[in-house]
Amino acid sequence: MTTEWHMMADKDDDDTRGGDGDVSIATKTKPKTQRPPLYKVLLLNDDYTPMEFVVHVLERFFGITHSQAVEIMLTVHKKGVAVVGVFSYEIAETKVAQVMDFARRNQHPLQCTMEKEE
């Protein structure tokens, strides 16, 4: 978070310190810049979707390398779930829809969901 400094000249009559009366105080304000919330796209394990299909989905819709795709697929296979990527709401929604539609069209029960990042 960036900080803005404002120097405020205090020209009150109660300047008892002598000199030319130029007494300054510094006040700090934090600009409240709002970033849009991010959403995790999660891939869920199941017992039926072929591993190669999941790897293909990851390469196709998430633009990751084959070895990264294998790594994520194996994480889901072993742990039950993994974060595939973090996106804006609209992009995350599109990725989930693309994966769900592609899985359904290929008659695989693969599940993909999204979750707001804290």
Ligand code: TYC
């Ligand atoms: N568990 C599946 C199998 O053994 C593979 C798999 C991995 C399925 C990841 C879904 O998201 C998934 N064929």
